[in-house]
Amino acid sequence: MSHQENLTYYVAQFVDELVRSGIKDVVISPGSRSTPLSLTFAEHTSIRHWVNLDERSAAFFALGMAKEQKRPVALVCTSGTATANYYPAIIEAFYSRVPLVVLTADRPHELRDVGAPQAIDQIKMYGDYVKWFHEMALPDKSEAMLNYARSMASRAVSTAHQGNPGPVQLNFPLREPLVPDFSLPNIWESSTKDVYLPYFSGKRTLYENKLKMILSQLKDGKQGLLVCGPQTDIRFRESIAQLADKWNIPVLADPLSQLRTGRHSKELIIEGYDTILKSEKVRKQLKPDFIIRFGAMPVSKPYRFFIEENPHMLHFVVEAYEGFREPTLKNTQYIYSDPVEFCTQSVQQSSSIEMDPDWTDKWVKMNDMIKHKWIEGDELTEGHTVSIINQVYQDNHLLFVGNSMPIRDVDTFFTTIDREGLILGNRGANGIDGTVSSAVGAAAHGKKVTLLLGDLTFFHDLNGLHIAKQYGIDLTIVLINNNGGGIFSFLPQAKESSNHFEVLFGTPLDLEFNHVITMYGGHHEKVESLEQLKESLNHAYQDGGLQVLEVQTDRRENVEWHRKQWDHIEKHALDILGES
Amino acid sequence: MSHQENLTYYVAQFVDELVRSGIKDVVISPGSRSTPLSLTFAEHTSIRHWVNLDERSAAFFALGMAKEQKRPVALVCTSGTATANYYPAIIEAFYSRVPLVVLTADRPHELRDVGAPQAIDQIKMYGDYVKWFHEMALPDKSEAMLNYARSMASRAVSTAHQGNPGPVQLNFPLREPLVPDFSLPNIWESSTKDVYLPYFSGKRTLYENKLKMILSQLKDGKQGLLVCGPQTDIRFRESIAQLADKWNIPVLADPLSQLRTGRHSKELIIEGYDTILKSEKVRKQLKPDFIIRFGAMPVSKPYRFFIEENPHMLHFVVEAYEGFREPTLKNTQYIYSDPVEFCTQSVQQSSSIEMDPDWTDKWVKMNDMIKHKWIEGDELTEGHTVSIINQVYQDNHLLFVGNSMPIRDVDTFFTTIDREGLILGNRGANGIDGTVSSAVGAAAHGKKVTLLLGDLTFFHDLNGLHIAKQYGIDLTIVLINNNGGGIFSFLPQAKESSNHFEVLFGTPLDLEFNHVITMYGGHHEKVESLEQLKESLNHAYQDGGLQVLEVQTDRRENVEWHRKQWDHIEKHALDILGES
Structure with missing residues (x-):
C-alpha cells in the first residue's frame, strides 16, 4: 500500500465519521502540514468549511458558532505556534462548556524534538483544558486502522458534546507527501451503516426520596429565591417560570440566563437585582431563607456580597452533570439533575411550598421601580x-x-x-x-x-x-x-x-x-x-x-x-x- | 501586620530584586488582579515599563526586545485567558532560546476551581515550554518571606538567562485589596548589598584530549565545510572567520547566523549555498568529508537534502550548553562547548588541517557567480x-x-x-x-x-x-x-x-x-x-x-x-x- 493510499483512506474515513457524528462546520487555518485534513474537509460534500487566517480568531469564531448552533464545531490548524493561538478560546470553551473538536496537524515522531522546522511538542499542550487528548496513529489503511480512525472521530464528537460539553484535541502526525488522492475508489465508504459509535444519553433525574429531602428543607422558607446565572438552554424558560409561579417566588435572572427574552411568563423575573443588591442598606432588609441557583455564577458582584452576608440561609446549586461553581464558598447542597427535569419534578411534588406574598411583592415592586427610574x-x-x-x-x-x-x-x-x-x-x-x-x-x-x-x-x-x-x-x-x-x-x-x-x-x-x-x-x-x-x-x-x-x-x-x-x-x- | 503592608513590602522587594538582577524593561498588559505588580513596576525608578493591551502582541514585543537587547525582559498580565495569549511567544522563546520572565497574576487559592470570575488554572499552564515554573507564596512581609521574594526574583532572572536561555513563569496569588501603599517606609530596602543570588558562570571549554579526538578525525578530510545556522552572538564572527582562514574552508552562512554583516573577513563565507544546493546535479558533485555546524539548523531545505545524501561524511554539531537539533537524524558527534572557545582552540591546535584548494575554490566561484547572476x-x-x-x-x-x-x-x-x-x-x-x-x-x-x-x-x-x-x-x-x-x-x-x-x-x-x-x-x-x-x-x-x-x-x-x-x-x- 502506498503512502498516499494510506493517507487518503485514513483521513477520509476520519473526516467522514466526524461529519456523520454531527459536525457540520469546520474552521480551517491555512498551513502546509495540515494539508491532508484541510483538503479532505474541502472535498467532503456534507460539511461547510470556513477559512480563518488568524488561529486565535479562528478558535473564537468556532466557539461563537458552536454556542449559537449548540453543536460541536471542528478546528484545523497546522503544526507549531499556530496551535498555541487556540489556547485562549480553548480555555474559554472549557469553562463556558462549549463543544469544540480541535484537530492539530503535527510533524511525525521522527521530526519531533530534533530541531525540525515548525515542530513543537504538541502532546497535551492544552493541559487540563481539554476533556480528552488523543495522539492519533500514523495514517494506515488497514481495516483495523480505518475502524480506529472512525472510532476516534465518533468519540471526539461525542466526548465534546456529552455531559458538560467542552473542547477535545486530536493530534495528527503526518508525513510528506501531504496531498491525498481523491480519485481513489470508495474513500468515504464506511464499514458500518450508521455512525460508528452511536450513543443514547440519559439525563440526570433525582430519585424521589432525594427530591423530597430537598423540598422538605424548603417548606418553612417563606423568603426564598430562585437564581439563574449564565446558561443557554431555552427549554429552561418555561420550566422555571412554572416553578416560580407555583411557589410565588422571585427569579433573579442574569442577562445570560436566557430568561430576559422569550415568550414565557416574566411576572416574577427580577432582572434589576444587581441594582437592588448594590445598596448595603437594602441588602440588610432582604434576608433570604433559601436560594436555589441554576446556571453558572451570575455576573453581579453585589449578588456575591449578598450570599456572603447570609451565611445561615440554605443554598442549593443545580448542575446538569457535575461541577462546583460556587466562589463564595458558602456551604452548598449540590443537586446533580437536569434543571428542566428538576423544575418539573418540583412543580409536581411541592404542594406545601409557597413564599410570603409580601417578600415576593417587594422584589417585584423594586424591580418595576428600577425599570422606570434608571x-x-x-x-x-x-x-x-x-x-x-x-x-x-x-x-x-x-x-x-x-x-x-x-x-x-x-x-x-x-x-x-x-x-x-x-x-x-x-x-x-x-x-x-x-x-x-x-x-x-x-x-x-x-x-x-x-x-x-x-x-x-x-x-x-x-x-x-x-x-x-x-x-x-x-x-x-x-x-x-x-x-x-x-x-x-x-x-x-x-x-x-x-x-x-x-x-x-x-x-x-x-x-x-x-x-x-x-x-x-x-x-x-x-x-x-x-x-x-x-x-x-x-x-x-x-x-x-x-x-x-x-x-x-x-x-x-x-x-x-x-x-x-x-x-x-x-x-x-x-x-x-x-x-x- | 496589615494586608496592605504585606502586599506592599513583598511585591516591592520582589520587583526591586528583578531590577537588581538585570531586568531593565517590563511589558505590562492592563488588568485588575495584576495591580500590585503593575503599580510597583511603575513606581520603581530604575525600570522602564511598556504598556501593551493585547497580551499576544505584548509577549512577542518582549521577545523581540529581549532578542535585540540580549537580556531578559519581564512580562506582567492579569489572571484568566490573558495569560493564554502569551503562549505562542513563550513557545517561540523556548525554541529560539530567548530569556523572558513571565509574571502572571492569579486569584488566591480560595478563588480557584470554584467558578470565580476570570479564574483559570494557571499552574504549569505553559507545560514544558518554560524552563522553570514557580507558584509564589501569598504576600507576607516577614523577614524570611521577603528574602524568599528576593531569592525567587533573582533565580527567575538567572534561570531565564543561564545555559540555553528561555522563558520562566512565576504565578502570583493575590488577594484584594490590590493597591499597595508606596508611602510606607523603606519598601525597597534590601537585606543584602548586592543582588540576592549573584552568579559567576563558566563557559564550556573542551578538555585538550577531547579536542584532539575531534581534530584527529578531520585531518584527512580535504573537502570539509563549516556551517553556521541562526545564532545571535556577534563575538562569533571573528572566531569563525579565523578558523575558516586557517583551514581554508568554506563557511555556509544562514541569513540569521550574523555572518553576513559585520567587519570580519568574508572571503570564505558562502551565502549562496541554498541556491547552489538546490540543484540535485550540483549536489552530486559536492561530496563533503565532514561538516561542523554551529547554531541552529539553517533555513535552507536543499541543505537538509545535502546532509541526507551524504550519510558517510563526518558530522559535528557545536552547542554552547546542550541540545539535539539535527532533524535529518544523521549520526552526529555533539560538541558541547562555547562556539567561540571551540574555534579559538581549534585554530591553535590544528596545524595539519587544510582543505583541498580546488574544493574551496569551487564554492567561492559558484558563490560569486550567483551574486552576479541572480x-x-x-x-x-x-x-x-x-x-x-x-x-x-x-x-x-x-x-x-x-x-x-x-x-x-x-x-x-x-x-x-x-x-x-x-x-x-x-x-x-x-x-x-x-x-x-x-x-x-x-x-x-x-x-x-x-x-x-x-x-x-x-x-x-x-x-x-x-x-x-x-x-x-x-x-x-x-x-x-x-x-x-x-x-x-x-x-x-x-x-x-x-x-x-x-x-x-x-x-x-x-x-x-x-x-x-x-x-x-x-x-x-x-x-x-x-x-x-x-x-x-x-x-x-x-x-x-x-x-x-x-x-x-x-x-x-x-x-x-x-x-x-x-x-x-x-x-x-x-x-x-x-x-x-
Whole structure:
C-alpha cells in the first residue's frame, strides 16, 4: 500500500465519521502540514468549511458558532505556534462548556524534538483544558486502522458534546507527501451503516426520596429565591417560570440566563437585582431563607456580597452533570439533575411550598421601580445605549455582549422583553480577547447579531472583522468608545493610583476606528443621540453587512452618572422596603 | 501586620530584586488582579515599563526586545485567558532560546476551581515550554518571606538567562485589596548589598584530549565545510572567520547566523549555498568529508537534502550548553562547548588541517557567480526587493525577517556586506504570528529596524502596530503583498489541489492596508520601481516613525521567475564544477 493510499483512506474515513457524528462546520487555518485534513474537509460534500487566517480568531469564531448552533464545531490548524493561538478560546470553551473538536496537524515522531522546522511538542499542550487528548496513529489503511480512525472521530464528537460539553484535541502526525488522492475508489465508504459509535444519553433525574429531602428543607422558607446565572438552554424558560409561579417566588435572572427574552411568563423575573443588591442598606432588609441557583455564577458582584452576608440561609446549586461553581464558598447542597427535569419534578411534588406574598411583592415592586427610574432623560449614556438595543430587539435576534463594562451594563439596563432570542457572552473566563470573532461566529449561520462591546475589547480582536468581510456575514456592532478601560474607574485603583492611573488602567487607545472598519468593508457611523442610535440600528439590521455604530462616552462622566443613579434608586428601594 | 503592608513590602522587594538582577524593561498588559505588580513596576525608578493591551502582541514585543537587547525582559498580565495569549511567544522563546520572565497574576487559592470570575488554572499552564515554573507564596512581609521574594526574583532572572536561555513563569496569588501603599517606609530596602543570588558562570571549554579526538578525525578530510545556522552572538564572527582562514574552508552562512554583516573577513563565507544546493546535479558533485555546524539548523531545505545524501561524511554539531537539533537524524558527534572557545582552540591546535584548494575554490566561484547572476534586470521582484534592502543597509541597522517566503528570499538575496548590524527572525517555531510585535520590540530601544514580511504575516499581527504608535517607535516595514500565501505556490499543493488551492492555500486577503496604517499613524506608500524603493527606504530611515513601503507582486510570476533563475544558475554552477 502506498503512502498516499494510506493517507487518503485514513483521513477520509476520519473526516467522514466526524461529519456523520454531527459536525457540520469546520474552521480551517491555512498551513502546509495540515494539508491532508484541510483538503479532505474541502472535498467532503456534507460539511461547510470556513477559512480563518488568524488561529486565535479562528478558535473564537468556532466557539461563537458552536454556542449559537449548540453543536460541536471542528478546528484545523497546522503544526507549531499556530496551535498555541487556540489556547485562549480553548480555555474559554472549557469553562463556558462549549463543544469544540480541535484537530492539530503535527510533524511525525521522527521530526519531533530534533530541531525540525515548525515542530513543537504538541502532546497535551492544552493541559487540563481539554476533556480528552488523543495522539492519533500514523495514517494506515488497514481495516483495523480505518475502524480506529472512525472510532476516534465518533468519540471526539461525542466526548465534546456529552455531559458538560467542552473542547477535545486530536493530534495528527503526518508525513510528506501531504496531498491525498481523491480519485481513489470508495474513500468515504464506511464499514458500518450508521455512525460508528452511536450513543443514547440519559439525563440526570433525582430519585424521589432525594427530591423530597430537598423540598422538605424548603417548606418553612417563606423568603426564598430562585437564581439563574449564565446558561443557554431555552427549554429552561418555561420550566422555571412554572416553578416560580407555583411557589410565588422571585427569579433573579442574569442577562445570560436566557430568561430576559422569550415568550414565557416574566411576572416574577427580577432582572434589576444587581441594582437592588448594590445598596448595603437594602441588602440588610432582604434576608433570604433559601436560594436555589441554576446556571453558572451570575455576573453581579453585589449578588456575591449578598450570599456572603447570609451565611445561615440554605443554598442549593443545580448542575446538569457535575461541577462546583460556587466562589463564595458558602456551604452548598449540590443537586446533580437536569434543571428542566428538576423544575418539573418540583412543580409536581411541592404542594406545601409557597413564599410570603409580601417578600415576593417587594422584589417585584423594586424591580418595576428600577425599570422606570434608571433610564430617564435623553442623554446618550452607556446605560441609555443598552436601553435602545433593548427597545429595537426583534424576534430571533441575538445580542452578543463584551466583557468588562458592557456585560454589567446589559445586566443593569437590558430589561425583559417578549421577543424570542438569545443573549450570549464569553463568561467562562471573562476575557476581553476574541469577542469580535465569537460574535461573527454566532452570526455566521444567518442569525441577526448585535455585538455590544467597548473599545479595548474591539481593539483586541480587530482581526475578527476579516472573516466577516470574507464571508459577507451580517453583524451590527455597537461600539462604546470611552477611549480606554472604563471598568477601572469604578475600582479602588482609580482613587489610589492616581499618578499611574491613565497609563496602567485608563489606557486610552486614541484610535479612529473608521479606518480599519473601512478596510474590512464595513459601514461606520458615529452616533450622537438616542434617536440616531435607534434609527441607525434599524437601518443596520435592514442593510446587513458589517455595521459599526460608535457611541463616544466619557469614563469619568459615566462613573458619576452611575453613582448618581444608584443613590437615587437606593432611596426609592428603601421606600418600598418601608425603611426610608 | 496589615494586608496592605504585606502586599506592599513583598511585591516591592520582589520587583526591586528583578531590577537588581538585570531586568531593565517590563511589558505590562492592563488588568485588575495584576495591580500590585503593575503599580510597583511603575513606581520603581530604575525600570522602564511598556504598556501593551493585547497580551499576544505584548509577549512577542518582549521577545523581540529581549532578542535585540540580549537580556531578559519581564512580562506582567492579569489572571484568566490573558495569560493564554502569551503562549505562542513563550513557545517561540523556548525554541529560539530567548530569556523572558513571565509574571502572571492569579486569584488566591480560595478563588480557584470554584467558578470565580476570570479564574483559570494557571499552574504549569505553559507545560514544558518554560524552563522553570514557580507558584509564589501569598504576600507576607516577614523577614524570611521577603528574602524568599528576593531569592525567587533573582533565580527567575538567572534561570531565564543561564545555559540555553528561555522563558520562566512565576504565578502570583493575590488577594484584594490590590493597591499597595508606596508611602510606607523603606519598601525597597534590601537585606543584602548586592543582588540576592549573584552568579559567576563558566563557559564550556573542551578538555585538550577531547579536542584532539575531534581534530584527529578531520585531518584527512580535504573537502570539509563549516556551517553556521541562526545564532545571535556577534563575538562569533571573528572566531569563525579565523578558523575558516586557517583551514581554508568554506563557511555556509544562514541569513540569521550574523555572518553576513559585520567587519570580519568574508572571503570564505558562502551565502549562496541554498541556491547552489538546490540543484540535485550540483549536489552530486559536492561530496563533503565532514561538516561542523554551529547554531541552529539553517533555513535552507536543499541543505537538509545535502546532509541526507551524504550519510558517510563526518558530522559535528557545536552547542554552547546542550541540545539535539539535527532533524535529518544523521549520526552526529555533539560538541558541547562555547562556539567561540571551540574555534579559538581549534585554530591553535590544528596545524595539519587544510582543505583541498580546488574544493574551496569551487564554492567561492559558484558563490560569486550567483551574486552576479541572480539579480539582473530592473524588475521589482521579491528578490530585487531584498537586494535593495541589502544595498541601503547602514551600520547598526537591524533587519527583522518574517517567516515563510521572506526568510527564504533573504537567504537567497541578502549578500554579505561590511556594515555592522543584526539580522533577526523568529525561527524557534517559524510561526507567522507575532512578527510585527517582535520587530517593534527590537526597535523599541532606538535601533533602526527594517521589517521585511508578507501580507499574511502582516495581517496576523496588525495589533503590533499600536505599540509602535503609542511610544513613537521608529520602524520601516517593507511589505511584500502578493495577496496571499506565496510559499504554497512552491509546494506540491499548488499542482495537486487545484480546485481548492486558492481557498485553502492561496488565501487572498483582498485588503487595502493603507487604511489601518493610517489609523496607527503610519506613512504608507506603494512602491512601483527599484529606484523608488531605494529612495523611499532612505527617506523612511531619515523621517523615522512608522513607515510602510508596500511592494505588490504576483504569486504565480514569482514562482516562474524563481524557477527560471534557478535553471540559469544551475547551468553556470555545473560549468564551474566542470560538468556542463
